[in-house]
Amino acid sequence: MADPRFFSSSGPQRLADIAAVAGAQFEGDGERRFTGVASLQSAGPDDVSFLDNRRYAPLLAETRAGAVVLAKAFAGQVPSGAVALVTAQPYLGFARVAALLHPPVQPRPGIHPSAVVAPDALVGEGTEIGPCVVIGAGARIGAGCILHPHVTVGPGVEIGEGCRLHANSSVSHAILGRGVVLHPGARIGQEGFGFAPTPDGRFETMPQLGRVLLGDFVEVGANSCVDRGSQGDTILGPGTRLDNLVQIGHNVQTGRGCVVVGQAGIAGSTTLGDYVTLAAQAGVAGHITLGTQVRVGAQAGVMHDVPPKLDVIGSPSMPVREFWRAMARWRKLGTERDG
Amino acid sequence: MADPRFFSSSGPQRLADIAAVAGAQFEGDGERRFTGVASLQSAGPDDVSFLDNRRYAPLLAETRAGAVVLAKAFAGQVPSGAVALVTAQPYLGFARVAALLHPPVQPRPGIHPSAVVAPDALVGEGTEIGPCVVIGAGARIGAGCILHPHVTVGPGVEIGEGCRLHANSSVSHAILGRGVVLHPGARIGQEGFGFAPTPDGRFETMPQLGRVLLGDFVEVGANSCVDRGSQGDTILGPGTRLDNLVQIGHNVQTGRGCVVVGQAGIAGSTTLGDYVTLAAQAGVAGHITLGTQVRVGAQAGVMHDVPPKLDVIGSPSMPVREFWRAMARWRKLGTERDG
Amino acid sequence: MADPRFFSSSGPQRLADIAAVAGAQFEGDGERRFTGVASLQSAGPDDVSFLDNRRYAPLLAETRAGAVVLAKAFAGQVPSGAVALVTAQPYLGFARVAALLHPPVQPRPGIHPSAVVAPDALVGEGTEIGPCVVIGAGARIGAGCILHPHVTVGPGVEIGEGCRLHANSSVSHAILGRGVVLHPGARIGQEGFGFAPTPDGRFETMPQLGRVLLGDFVEVGANSCVDRGSQGDTILGPGTRLDNLVQIGHNVQTGRGCVVVGQAGIAGSTTLGDYVTLAAQAGVAGHITLGTQVRVGAQAGVMHDVPPKLDVIGSPSMPVREFWRAMARWRKLGTERDG
Structure with a gap:
């Protein structure tokens, strides 16, 4: 009950x-x-x-x-x-x-007096802006949204209709489609991890001048992070769902309906086709491509392109069938007696 | 000093x-x-x-x-x-x-004027409600608690005596026992990761209608996440401690005194007996059972039930002794010469 | 563009x-x-x-x-x-x-009326304190900083000149040098993970009485965590950069210019020399030492000291050359036929 x-x-x-x-x-x-x-x-x-x-x-x-x-x-x-x-x-x-x-919670239209909304920000009809929400200059929030307490929306951000931004999440440098859900503590649009070493041993930040584009009905789990692009954008295709504590590097692009389970991560500039799934704690290297419907097993580490519809596992990853055969023989190394 | x-x-x-x-x-x-x-x-x-x-x-x-x-x-x-x-x-x-x-910090009773406390919420005697804390309708906070700045407590939440909710943490759909500690950025009670694919390739959210129950003296580390149950509850037994960046899926249940070290994760509907320990970055699959006093090694991946008191390691995991014997032989593959 | x-x-x-x-x-x-x-x-x-x-x-x-x-x-x-x-x-x-x-954003000096700044806190010239920022008693913020919305600065914290604390980040028990950047949701200075079991099966918290010291130009990624020391301090050397969702345990010390990529973690009391790099999802055990310019591969698990300039990979880790030779032979186990 x-x-x-x-x-x-x-x-x-x-x-x-x-x-x-x-x-x-x-x-x-x-x-x-x-x-x-x-x-x-x-x-x-x-x-x-x-x-x-x-x-x-x-x-x-x-x-x-x-x-x-x-x-x-x-x-x-x-x-x-x-x-x-x-x-x-x-x-x-x-x-x-x-x-x-048990119908989902509906917005109670209005802006809580403790919220800080920039004078030139636009808030759509029927949208609920909760206590202590902060909305930056020029931001545009669609109709029928709920922004829960302590949400931070940066200047210029666009949010589509019917979105849900849960407590203590933040979004900057981003454009969100309709029905997007950010779970508590999700981080969208911060600077990606890019810097240039100098001859005297320091690092200088590479300006991160791209955005995050979240397609319609994208969901981002609690405390997950999606960095904005460096040049060009980080893009999550419509319906893509990230679980909690997921890391998405700058300039990653996913297709439609991808699923990334808890604590998995995708390094910068990698591209996923439609309906790719990453199981928990998997990692995908940067600058590679995973084809449509690829499935990556839990804790796998993918270092190279994967063709469509292939299932891979292991760190470094390999096709599932080969992995299990090798693993069965490897386990024998642990149980059989010497010579 | x-x-x-x-x-x-x-x-x-x-x-x-x-x-x-x-x-x-x-x-x-x-x-x-x-x-x-x-x-x-x-x-x-x-x-x-x-x-x-x-x-x-x-x-x-x-x-x-x-x-x-x-x-x-x-x-x-x-x-x-x-x-x-x-x-x-x-x-x-x-x-x-x-x-x-060096005695621990004690509450300075009172509600900071910048806090937003619902008129029907109850705040116990001697409790300190810090700046910019938001407490939802019908919530009940016990005596002698400290809620640090920017904490979000959702509607209906119950919090026992002597709890500490640190900065920027959030809790919804949950009942917390006595002496519970949420470290900064901890996320309690958000929606679990559940959805049903539709014939036309979309996902529909499975309503997550359960709660989180945290036993007495449970501690949840910084930026760790405990999702609420889908049907039924997610339960952490008394004295259980989670380190930082830990993921607990919906309907997980732990016994008394479990310890989950940094960046480890437990997938949905898995049950842990008393005094189970997971070392750093370990992962446990969903719908399985780990017996009392099981110890899971760092970075291990547990895919099947583990009987009480067994130590396991590896991804996929195996008993510790077998793992190290297999690993010793495997390392030889890297050092010995061909044939 | x-x-x-x-x-x-x-x-x-x-x-x-x-x-x-x-x-x-x-x-x-x-x-x-x-x-x-x-x-x-x-x-x-x-x-x-x-x-x-x-x-x-x-x-x-x-x-x-x-x-x-x-x-x-x-x-x-x-x-x-x-x-x-x-x-x-x-x-x-x-x-x-x-x-x-595209010059980086500069501070717009002043304290937003919704911010809560303790009367005895010091805020440097030209610093911008954003909406809903909370600054505790006795804290000292240097000149030319930007504190974005919902930042929490605990009592006594010192922050150097030209720092950037992004939305919803928190810092306590810490001293930050010049030019430090905390990305959204970063957690600095919370209690480390230390407790003593009692004879009757409970855990008592070991008071964590140290601090976090962040050197000049240190950067901490979104939702990353740096725990304060238990006795003595947790120290990140000048120019060290952490990506998102990184975990740094109590009393870790890094040298100058270390780089820790997304979702990697370092357990308590471990020491890194200068210019050590940890790739994504790597883990380093506690109480060990990694020499100058050590490089740890993605998803590696380091359990023992590593001498300077060595590259290691694997879980448990080994020198890179040995790992790949062993891995090549292991893969054969998955593809070759029996007998």
């Missing part, structure tokens, strides 16, 4: 409406009402639950959930009294049910 | 009192006074020092410290003129002496 | 002046004017570009740049109509041209 101190509820919803948002078929009384969502183990008769991973299928027999979103293959295992909500995409369907029953 | 600009002093303390807090035996004048603590190399006659690591034992002969907290085995090596403070736990004893001579 | 919303321009500059700051020789009309800088691919006739990496030399033939800073060896390949600006240090020369054409 979602804690009502933290999550609003839309009140009881009709099964027919729930099935509609889930894109699911069901048998039974469409007027039956449900109030919440929960896991198979903790759900009660007024909750909707889901099954997406076949390893959890054994939990179906004992669930007390009133309804379960799942694939057709498992529909027969739902206990009597529970409704099977059958769909080809149970995870997506359940996400939509959860959002129906 | 602790710099008086940054650390208060309780003034000279009697040797007898120092020995009492250290739980140590000594010979000599219990009225002798000491004013500070310092390392063996930098201590002077008015300072108390300590020896905990035998590799530093050779420094004893030349220390100018007035007293040294140490184990019985080394007491004979203390120079004449210095007092041996003998205890079975020298490191713990010294920690208590240091806290006696 | 630098976006004028984010970067100021000094207006057209004479070729003679550009060459002078670049330390470059040229042939042609010193009165010709240039307005911007850009990459070889995107530059136009009014832009200065550069060539530093021989792999990009083929781009010279087709560039539309009006002038190119480069080494003598490539001067002959500059298209007719473009000016070759010949220097032994093209990257450094170009950095200075870029700074001439």
Whole structure:
């Protein structure tokens, strides 16, 4: 059960409406009402639950959930009294049910008196500017946004409609599309890491004169960093999602729908095609290219270009199949006896 | 010597009192006074020092410290003129002496006029709310806390007695026990990394409807992140300590007294028993279980369940003994000549 | 072209002046004017570009740049109509041209009315204190600094002349030299990770009574962390640069001009000589010493002392040459057939 101190509820919803948002078929009384969502183990008769991973299928027999979103293959295992909500995409369907029953927070339009908004900044209609937010000269914030406390928006920044900038995040030298989400402490648009050594052993900063462009619906995780370009821009394609503590160097460019999991990093001037995924703590060197749908394993270190659709792992990385074969033999080195 | 600009002093303390807090035996004048603590190399006659690591034992002969907290085995090596403070736990004893001579900062009760506290939020007795702190609707802050500048506390959050929230940290969707410490920039309770792909190649966010529960005396390091649960809660057991830049995914649960060193990460829905330790930059995959007192080596990558009390290392991880044997043979590949 | 919303321009500059700051020789009309800088691919006739990496030399033939800073060896390949600006240090020369054409932001002296500055804090002449900055009791800020929004400066902190503290960064228990830069969200001076286990299974914090000393022109990247010393100080030598999300443990000391790339970490009490470089995601264990000019490869894990000028890589690390030989043989394990 979602804690009502933290999550609003839309009140009881009709099964027919729930099935509609889930894109699911069901048998039974469409007027039956449900109030919440929960896991198979903790759900009660007024909750909707889901099954997406076949390893959890054994939990179906004992669930007390009133309804379960799942694939057709498992529909027969739902206990009597529970409704099977059958769909080809149970995870997506359940996400939509959860959002129906617990709608996301909406902006409370207005600018908090403690916020510091430059006189020439533009704030769109219906946007909420929270306490202690600071917005620099000439910045433009779209309609329907929420800027949470202690957000810093630098001069000239443009933010599209419906964005969410969470507490203590900062953005400068950047243009954000629609529906962009910055989680708490995310850092967007700061100077990249570039400097020239001098003959007498000092470093001089290379001016970083580019920007960050975040496509529509990009999300940047808590305390993650996206540096602005040096010449030219750092670009995250539409729908790209970064988890927490991710590092994106200057002039990186990603395609559409890339996914970068926690603590992974991409060094400067590297290019990712569409739908590339980096697992946790992976690293990608600078000035290389990863093709469409490449998948990089956890803790991998990628030093060279990777062709489309290849899965790589290891540090330095290699194709997954070769890695596991080598690793199996390597493990033997640790268990077999000498000669 | 602790710099008086940054650390208060309780003034000279009697040797007898120092020995009492250290739980140590000594010979000599219990009225002798000491004013500070310092390392063996930098201590002077008015300072108390300590020896905990035998590799530093050779420094004893030349220390100018007035007293040294140490184990019985080394007491004979203390120079004449210095007092041996003998205890079975020298490191713990010294920690208590240091806290006696330089007491931790205490709250200066009150709410700074620049803070923004929701009218229905509750702030406990003796609590200090610093400049530019923002506290959301319905939040409850216990007695004797300090909230440093620019802390953001979201709506409905509960914080126990005696907590310390350091500068620029943020917490939402969370319940904190007593004595919890959030170091600067720590991020608690933000949305976990969960989304469902749609048939047309977009991602939809899975509503994250759980909370973060931090047990008594949990500490979270600077810029570390603890995501809230998706269904159900993310839970850190009492006394668990996270170093800086650590990532804790949604629905992780740890037991009592776990230790996670800098830049390590734990993926979603993984469970740790009591007193598990993760060394720096280690990573643990999601949906697995690490038993009580498991120790994970630096930079290790754990992909499967680990039984209690096993030490593992490597990426992917394996038992320590096997790892080092395999590594020794692997290194030979780098040094021996071909065939 | 630098976006004028984010970067100021000094207006057209004479070729003679550009060459002078670049330390470059040229042939042609010193009165010709240039307005911007850009990459070889995107530059136009009014832009200065550069060539530093021989792999990009083929781009010279087709560039539309009006002038190119480069080494003598490539001067002959500059298209007719473009000016070759010949220097032994093209990257450094170009950095200075870029700074001439797009001068860095200068402080707008004054204290924003929303800032909270302790009555006994000192703020130097010409320094800009931005919105919602908080400065603690007894702190001293040098002349010509910029403190961006939501910066927290703790009590007693000293900051030298010409420093830049970017948005949402925090500093306590620290003394900063001249020209220090803290990027957004950097955390300086918080408690290190030290505690003593008690016999009954709790942890007690070891008071962290040291400071952080940042030498002149040190830079700390976005969301990076530098913990203060426990006894004694954590010290970063002059000119040392940390990239984003870097972790520096208590009592680490670095020499002059060290470079630590993104997501790398150094555990407590380790010492680095001058000009040591750590590549991305590398880790260095505590209580060890890395000699002058040591270079640590990406994702390496250094567990033992490294003598000066040695390059190491791997986890655990070994000399580079040995690593690659072993790795080549290891890869064979993944590709060759059994028996």
